[in-house]
């Protein structure tokens with residue numbers, strides 16, 4: 001095991017193994033000889049961009065941490081990979097239809113991201129999936145390609161339908177996907193009123209239910225979608241008003257991050273059966289939309305664990321095409337366009353959250369007296385004895401004793417029978433015992449359950465300059481795992497075990513679950529801080545879902561966002577930048593008026609002058625400090 005090498009000599013290769021970067025990095029991230037995390041925009045054999053160098057460049061340009069760094073080349077590569085993988089599968093299996101990808105805007109609605117996807121995806125006719133009027137308007141404004149699909153999901157009111165019909169008139173290849181039976185009447189009414197024939201699709205409720213965090217989107221009890229009987233009603237209704245020719249698409253969505261290829265395959269087969277049934281009913285169809293769900297291997301374990309997936313992109317594409325063909329060929333039904341709505345798999349890789357560590361709190365090696373004071377109470381004597389009796393064979397027993405005597409001392413203190421100093425002595429012995437047990441238990445093959453948590457209680461707390469609530473909401477809300485690691489010093493042995501706390505001073509604002517090839521681990525290997533030197537960590541694969549779910553906990557606002565783009569020769573530019581929220585911005589979001597704030601402060605300051613507490617020139621300095629504060633970043637500035 002790599003850690004045994006610590007005593008000899010730690011090498012960069014050991015860090016690569018420890019943090020698993022080859023397993024989750026998908027070839028986009030690696031570690032250089034110098035011990036820095038590097039970005040590999042053209043894959044593992046291309047040029048490398050050291051992240052510390054990017055950070056230094058940002059500091060020179062006046063950007064403080066935290067920064068969300070986007071690497072545009074990675075987004076291009078992801079879109080290319082998805083299309084090329086499908087092309088390969090289509091060719092290999094002689095599928096007669098084509099693939100059309102769409103990006104679901106809800107996964108990352110940021111203008112710069114959506115615009116970039118429209119640009120990068122245009123050569124592949126990559127389109128958008130929208131679930132609201134706002135997303136529809138954004139998509140129509142950015143999508144110029146008449147071959148790219150625009151899928152309208154979500155519940156649609158009259159205005160949503162009218163906007164979609166107008167977009168059809170503009171030449172968009174737009175589909176209205178019925179989420180509920182009741183939507184059809186309104187759609188027919190509006191299309192008649194505006195005299196535009198719509199492309200109609202239905203969202204099917206499949207029987208298959210996928211495993212994972214997000215499984216509620218699928219299954220028969222899912223909130224959205226039509227049952228087979230309701231789909232037949234749609235057919236009948238369209239037939240009766242002579243509009244069956246508008247029925248073009250079948251859609252379903254199993255839920256996000258489907259870790260098991262078997263669920264994906266079952267979903268495709270079930271939907272292909274429905275599709276075949278609709279063609280036999282006389283609907284022209286032509287499009288089969290498999291929704292999202294293509295998973296990201298966050299922990300690099302390549303398993304069907306929730307933060308992973310047991311298939312590659314190539315396997316996904318081949319399975320999809322093969323499954324569709326196996327059903328449709330049997331009934332001689334022409335091959336449709338295959339649409340997928342992969343969001344997570346498209347954008348997760350291209351963003352990295354970078355932050356610096358502000359401070360570390362360490363459980364100190366405790367100082368114990370050589371001899372016990374004469375007045376030491378009984379429990380302290382017992383703790384002392386426990387400490388001297390620890391051996392490999394009685395760890396659990398010593399642990400139980402330590403807790404018992406410590407609690408006994410606390411009780412005596414509450415009832416006023418021992419002094420503060422006596423109690424403190426007991427706590428010192430207690431921690432000395434815990435530390436000794438922690439050291440000894442590393443020699444055990446099977447660690448008793450109770451002792452597993454000891455490492456967590458002894459872990460350092462690294463205070464990161466960021467907000468979990470703002471930048472990693474899924475880490476907080478659903479305990480999603482992201483790969484986290486230092487972005488430099490990787491040639492050095494990471495001698496500390498730590499958890500990460502953010503600066504929101506909320507006890508939930510912490511990260512205490514980390515990826516591990518064996519599942520997950522409660523602490524992260526980190527380096528001790530060095531005097532006068534920043535220590536930077538990166539949270540990787542955060543491009544999907546993290547940006548707009550975030551909230552303003554403690555009024556920590558949006559972080560700085562910077563995009564880089566690398567050229568073939570490995571040089572790179574900072575191509576897009578968005579300054580994070582200022583304090584004034586964030587106060588405005590919660591309905592304060594910064595001018596009013598300054599006016600109120602001015603009144604208070606002038607009164608202080610009048611009362612003789614400050615001089616007029618001190619008032620000037622006070623006011624300047626507040627004005628600068630309002631302009632400043634909401635995070636810790638150096």
Ligand SMILES: *Cc1c(COP(=O)(O)O)cnc(C)c1O
Nearest residue numbers: 253256257292293341342343344
């Ligand atoms: C959220 C969502 C997606 C995106 O799913 P991913 O797993 O991120 O690819 C696709 N389609 C619909 C209808 C969704 O609600």
